[in-house]
Amino acid sequence: MAGNRVIAICQSGGVFETNDDGFLVYKGGDARAMEIDNRMCYKDLKMELSEMFSFSLDTVVIKYFLPSNKKTLITISNDKDLKRMIEFHSDSVTAEIYVITEEVIAPDVSNRPGSRSSRTTLSEEDVPMGAPSILDDVEDDINRPDLMLDANFCVVDDNVNNACCPTELSLEQPVPVPISFMKSYDERLAKSSQQWQNNITGVGQRFNSVHDFREALRKFAIANQFAFKYKKNDSHRVTVKCKVEGCPWRIHASRLSTTQLICIKKMNPTHTCEGSVLTNGHHATRSWVASIIKDKLRVFPNYKPKDIVSDIKQEYGIQLNYYQAWRGKEIAKEQLQGSYKEAYNQLPVFFEKIMERNPGSLATFATKEDSSFHRLFVAFHASLYGFEQGCRPLLFLNSIFLKSKYQGTLLAATAADGNDEVFPVAFAVVDAETDDNWHWFLQQLKTALSVSHGITFVSDRGKGLRESIADIFQNEGVYHGYCLHYLSEQLIRDLKGQFSHEVKRLLIEDLYAAAYAPTPEGFRGVLENIRSISPEAYNWVQRNEPARWANAFFQGSRYNHMTSNFGELFYSWASDADELPITQMVDAIRGKITELIYNRQTESNQWPTRLTPVMEGKLEKESMKVHSLQVVVSANNKYEVRGETIEIVDVDNSDCSCNGWQLSGIPCCHAVYVISCLHRDVYDYCARYFTTENYRLTYSEYINPIQNIERPNQKNASQGAVVTPPPTRRPPGRPTTKKTGRRDVVKRQLQCSRCRGKGHNKSTCKELLLDG
Known part of the structure; x- marks a missing residue:
C-alpha cells in the first residue's frame, strides 16, 4: 500500500462457506475494484457501494476480514471503523470487503444483546450466509398450525386456554420470539464453540500429551454445555465425571506405555442430567482464555479485559470475571511477545548484535550488584552520523515515564533536522529518573559522539542535570539553555498572590515574549509590561538567569527553539512500545527510526528547492x-x-x-x-x-535489523552476564494518567458574582453588602 491508500476488492452476491479448518471462504457473486484512502468517509463509501451493486442505501452492510484472521468478520459502521480497516491493511496492496444487504427485519427482542462495535468478533448479524439463524427457527414455528405467538413471547397450543393471545397475527408488526426459542438463541451465542463438539470421540482416541487431552476435554465441555470435575489428574492419567451428581457421564484416559501419548481407555458418553449450562468461567482457565484471544490481541494490542469478558460471553456462552480476563490477556501477551523476565536476560546478546550489525553504534547496559537491571543506553550509528553531519548542534533532553510491567523511565536526546522536524539521536531506559541516571546517560552520549564541541543542550533546569552537563562537557564549549515551558510552570507556582486566570495567562505570554525578544532593548521593554502586572513576577524573572533562556543574552545557538519537549513524536513511539518486553521495546523504537529515515530520504529526493x-x-x-x-x-x-x-x-x-x-x-x-x-x-x-543537500545527508545512513534473538545460554553468554528484571513492578489497579508535552498550568480561579471577590462563589459568600 502506498501511503494511506488501498485498492478495495468489493464483493457481493456470494455466500460464505466454512472450510474444515474453520476458515470462512466467500464463493460466487460479483467483484468490483475501487480505490479508498483515509480521506474517504464511511457515508461516501456506503453510497458508492450501494450504487455499484444497485442496493438500497439503508440495507447495505460492509464487512471485512483482518489480514491474519479468516474466521472473523469485522463490520464497518462509521468513519473510525473505515480508517482502522485501511490501517490494518497498511502492508497490503489490496483489501477484500464484502457488501451484504439486510432485507429481513429482525425480531424485536427486548433482551437480545445490543449491536456490537467493529472491534469485536463475529456477532449474530455476522453469521455466514447460508448458516442457520434464529430467524429460521421463528419462521419454522410460524408455519406450524398448532402454535400461535402472543405479544408476551409465549408459545401457546391451540388446545390450551389462549385468552391472552391475539386472535390474529399481523406480519406487518415485529414478530415476537417465543420463550421456547430463547434457549436456542443462547446456543447461537455460543456458535464459536460448535467446532469443538466432536473433540472427544470415544474409547481409543489418542492425544499427544496430557495437556492436549485436558484442552480438548475443556473445549468439548464448553461446546456441549456441561461441567465436569476431576477424580484423578496427574501426568500419566486423567479421570473425569459429570459435575451433576448421579449423572453417569465419565471418561478415563491414561498414558500408553513407553510413549507420551494419552489414550481414552473408558468412556460413558451418556448424560442423564439436562446438562449444566455454563454461566461462569469454571472451564475457562487463564491458558484457555489466552488461546482464544491471542489472535485478536495480535491485531488489537489494547484489547481490554472488560471487552474480553463481553466477547467470551457472546461467543462461547461463558461468563468470566475481570481477573480471569486480565490474567488470560497477560499470558497471551507473553505468548505473542515472549517472556518479560527472559527479555532482560537477552540484553547481553541483543546489544552485541546491535553493535555487530551496526558498526559505529553504542549499545550498553548496566546491572546492580544483585544482577537486576539498572539502565541501558542505545545510539545507532545512523542517528549519530545524521546528527553530526546534517543537524544543527542542538540537543533536546527530556524524559517520559514508562507503563511497562517493570515500570522505568525513558531518557532521550533528540535534535532538529534541516526541516525543523524531530531527529532521534540517543535514548536510555533507566529504573528511575535520578541525577545519577542523567549523569550516566550524558556520559554515554559523550562517548558516542565523535565531536561534542559547541553543542547547545535544551532541558529543564533540574540541579542534577545542570551540574552533569557542566561537569561532563566542561572543556567542550557546550551551552545549556533552560526549557521555557518548565520556567512558565515554575513562575506560576512561585507567585504567592491571588491572580486571575487571565492575569496568569498574560504573565506567561509576556514571559515567552521576553524569551523570544532578539535584543536587550526588546527584552527590557517586555519586562516592564510584566512589572506593570506584578512586581513580584518582574523580580522573579530577573532572579532566574535570563542568560540561560532569553535570546537577547544566551551565548549558545538555540535557533529559536525554546522548549525541550521538541521530540514528542519520538516519545509517542516509546509510549506505544512501552508494554513490550525490554528487548522488543528497543527493537520497536529501532524500527520506527528506520522507517523515519527511509520515508524522509524518499520524500527529500523529490524536493526541487535548494x-x-x-x-x-x-x-x-x-x-x-x-x-x-x-x-x-x-x-x-x-x-x-x-x-x-x-x-x-x-x-x-x-x-x-x-x-x-x-x-x-x-x-x-x-x-x-x-x-x-x-x-x-x-x-x-x-x-x-x-539545504536540501544537507538534509539528505542527515538521512543517508540506514539501521540494519537485528534478527534471531534467542534465549542465551547462561554458561556460554559472551559477556558472562545474567540480567534479571528490576525489583520494581507495576502496582495493581489502573495507572494514573500523565500527559506529556505542554500542559495548561493556569487554573481558573473562582470569582463571586455577588461581591466580585476571588476564591469563592455566590453560595459561599460571607461579605456584607450595603443596599442602594
Missing part, C-alpha cells in the same frame, strides 16, 4: 518584507538599512543588528535586501543545515 520546504518558506517570508527598505553604504563594508527601524548589516560576518539572522540562521529581511543589492545569491548566506 533549501528544505520549511526553511524555503521562512526565506520567502523575509524576502517579502524588503519592498519598504532603503540601503545606505557605511564604512568598513557595513550597510545601514532603513525601514521601521535602522539596522546595520555586516554581510561578510553574517550579522545584523536586529539579531534575527544570527538567531535563525536564515538571512533577515535587512540582510536579504543588502545581498540582493550586491547582486549576490541569498542562498549562499543561509546556514548549511537548511
Whole structure:
C-alpha cells in the first residue's frame, strides 16, 4: 500500500462457506475494484457501494476480514471503523470487503444483546450466509398450525386456554420470539464453540500429551454445555465425571506405555442430567482464555479485559470475571511477545548484535550488584552520523515515564533536522529518573559522539542535570539553555498572590515574549509590561538567569527553539512500545527510526528547492518584507538599512543588528535586501543545515535489523552476564494518567458574582453588602 491508500476488492452476491479448518471462504457473486484512502468517509463509501451493486442505501452492510484472521468478520459502521480497516491493511496492496444487504427485519427482542462495535468478533448479524439463524427457527414455528405467538413471547397450543393471545397475527408488526426459542438463541451465542463438539470421540482416541487431552476435554465441555470435575489428574492419567451428581457421564484416559501419548481407555458418553449450562468461567482457565484471544490481541494490542469478558460471553456462552480476563490477556501477551523476565536476560546478546550489525553504534547496559537491571543506553550509528553531519548542534533532553510491567523511565536526546522536524539521536531506559541516571546517560552520549564541541543542550533546569552537563562537557564549549515551558510552570507556582486566570495567562505570554525578544532593548521593554502586572513576577524573572533562556543574552545557538519537549513524536513511539518486553521495546523504537529515515530520504529526493520546504518558506517570508527598505553604504563594508527601524548589516560576518539572522540562521529581511543589492545569491548566506543537500545527508545512513534473538545460554553468554528484571513492578489497579508535552498550568480561579471577590462563589459568600 502506498501511503494511506488501498485498492478495495468489493464483493457481493456470494455466500460464505466454512472450510474444515474453520476458515470462512466467500464463493460466487460479483467483484468490483475501487480505490479508498483515509480521506474517504464511511457515508461516501456506503453510497458508492450501494450504487455499484444497485442496493438500497439503508440495507447495505460492509464487512471485512483482518489480514491474519479468516474466521472473523469485522463490520464497518462509521468513519473510525473505515480508517482502522485501511490501517490494518497498511502492508497490503489490496483489501477484500464484502457488501451484504439486510432485507429481513429482525425480531424485536427486548433482551437480545445490543449491536456490537467493529472491534469485536463475529456477532449474530455476522453469521455466514447460508448458516442457520434464529430467524429460521421463528419462521419454522410460524408455519406450524398448532402454535400461535402472543405479544408476551409465549408459545401457546391451540388446545390450551389462549385468552391472552391475539386472535390474529399481523406480519406487518415485529414478530415476537417465543420463550421456547430463547434457549436456542443462547446456543447461537455460543456458535464459536460448535467446532469443538466432536473433540472427544470415544474409547481409543489418542492425544499427544496430557495437556492436549485436558484442552480438548475443556473445549468439548464448553461446546456441549456441561461441567465436569476431576477424580484423578496427574501426568500419566486423567479421570473425569459429570459435575451433576448421579449423572453417569465419565471418561478415563491414561498414558500408553513407553510413549507420551494419552489414550481414552473408558468412556460413558451418556448424560442423564439436562446438562449444566455454563454461566461462569469454571472451564475457562487463564491458558484457555489466552488461546482464544491471542489472535485478536495480535491485531488489537489494547484489547481490554472488560471487552474480553463481553466477547467470551457472546461467543462461547461463558461468563468470566475481570481477573480471569486480565490474567488470560497477560499470558497471551507473553505468548505473542515472549517472556518479560527472559527479555532482560537477552540484553547481553541483543546489544552485541546491535553493535555487530551496526558498526559505529553504542549499545550498553548496566546491572546492580544483585544482577537486576539498572539502565541501558542505545545510539545507532545512523542517528549519530545524521546528527553530526546534517543537524544543527542542538540537543533536546527530556524524559517520559514508562507503563511497562517493570515500570522505568525513558531518557532521550533528540535534535532538529534541516526541516525543523524531530531527529532521534540517543535514548536510555533507566529504573528511575535520578541525577545519577542523567549523569550516566550524558556520559554515554559523550562517548558516542565523535565531536561534542559547541553543542547547545535544551532541558529543564533540574540541579542534577545542570551540574552533569557542566561537569561532563566542561572543556567542550557546550551551552545549556533552560526549557521555557518548565520556567512558565515554575513562575506560576512561585507567585504567592491571588491572580486571575487571565492575569496568569498574560504573565506567561509576556514571559515567552521576553524569551523570544532578539535584543536587550526588546527584552527590557517586555519586562516592564510584566512589572506593570506584578512586581513580584518582574523580580522573579530577573532572579532566574535570563542568560540561560532569553535570546537577547544566551551565548549558545538555540535557533529559536525554546522548549525541550521538541521530540514528542519520538516519545509517542516509546509510549506505544512501552508494554513490550525490554528487548522488543528497543527493537520497536529501532524500527520506527528506520522507517523515519527511509520515508524522509524518499520524500527529500523529490524536493526541487535548494533549501528544505520549511526553511524555503521562512526565506520567502523575509524576502517579502524588503519592498519598504532603503540601503545606505557605511564604512568598513557595513550597510545601514532603513525601514521601521535602522539596522546595520555586516554581510561578510553574517550579522545584523536586529539579531534575527544570527538567531535563525536564515538571512533577515535587512540582510536579504543588502545581498540582493550586491547582486549576490541569498542562498549562499543561509546556514548549511537548511539545504536540501544537507538534509539528505542527515538521512543517508540506514539501521540494519537485528534478527534471531534467542534465549542465551547462561554458561556460554559472551559477556558472562545474567540480567534479571528490576525489583520494581507495576502496582495493581489502573495507572494514573500523565500527559506529556505542554500542559495548561493556569487554573481558573473562582470569582463571586455577588461581591466580585476571588476564591469563592455566590453560595459561599460571607461579605456584607450595603443596599442602594
